[in-house]
Amino acid sequence: MLKTPAKPDPATTALFLDVDGTLLDFREHPGDVVADHSLIDMLGHSSKAMSGALCLISGRTLDDVDRVFAPARFPTAGAHGAEIRLPDGRRADPPEVPFPESTFKKLNAFVSANPGLGLEKKHGGASLHYRRAPQLEEPCKDQMLKMLAEVGDQFRLIAGKLVFEITPNSHDKGQAVATFMNVTPFEGRHPLYLGDDVTDEDAFRVVNEYGGVSVLVGESRSTEARYYLPSVAAVRTWLRSSFIA
Numbered sequence: 001m002l003k004t005p006a007k008p009d010p011a012t013t014a015l016f017l018d019v020d021g022t023l024l025d026f027r028e029h030p031g032d033v034v035a036d037h038s039l040i041d042m043l044g045h046s047s048k049a050m051s052g053a054l055c056l057i058s059g060r061t062l063d064d065v066d067r068v069f070a071p072a073r074f075p076t077a078g079a080h081g082a083e084i085r086l087p088d089g090r091r092a093d094p095p096e097v098p099f100p101e102s103t104f105k106k107l108n109a110f111v112s113a114n115p116g117l118g119l120e121k122k123h124g125g126a127s128l129h130y131r132r133a134p135q136l137e138e139p140c141k142d143q144m145l146k147m148l149a150e151v152g153d154q155f156r157l158i159a160g161k162l163v164f165e166i167t168p169n170s171h172d173k174g175q176a177v178a179t180f181m182n183v184t185p186f187e188g189r190h191p192l193y194l195g196d197d198v199t200d201e202d203a204f205r206v207v208n209e210y211g212g213v214s215v216l217v218g219e220s221r222s223t224e225a226r227y228y229l230p231s232v233a234a235v236r237t238w239l240r241s242s243f244i245a
């Protein structure tokens, strides 16, 4: 049984936060998710307490993360680390692996033939959302496995929460954490990572290697994380008590 993390020291902590299912609850349509003022405010204050060592790490694209948190902009890793915006605003994206247009077209046709599905093009990958059609999980998985076989071994399939994603092997959330841990003001601090999804496991491993604190959010499951918080609400309460005086 994993424990609640101890109160961190803002002076020595670098905070990494997944977005959906960690800071914000899922909505039927991912495009409907918007951060409320109290959350944006709390993140701003927390970032200040850590001299700016606060980073958002999401499966969403960078543009979409900015939309969710507008008008605030944080150091961010989008699309599972395919897009990286450093604290000084510079981009440090890993080299792009192009997703074949012909495969994307086939996915588009599959989505058109199956109402309720959503398709999203990402930096070097594609996401198939079935949140509004959960009964289509199996056909979606079969389709994505077929597409994966087509695009080859530079890619992998991720089963997220009501979404299947094909994403390049060249990057993940763990590598994104490592990139930030090499730059000011993150460098030399202890990473603290909060996330709920399978894609956060790569980050948990890296954070553990740094001797940091890895926190699984939401439903309990087999995980690399060493600590646990049960819900988005619990995360927000814990962050507030940890970083806001």
Ligand SMILES: [Mg+2]
Pocket (backbone or CB within 6 Å): 018, 019, 020, 021, 022, 195, 196, 197
């Ligand atoms: Mg998440």
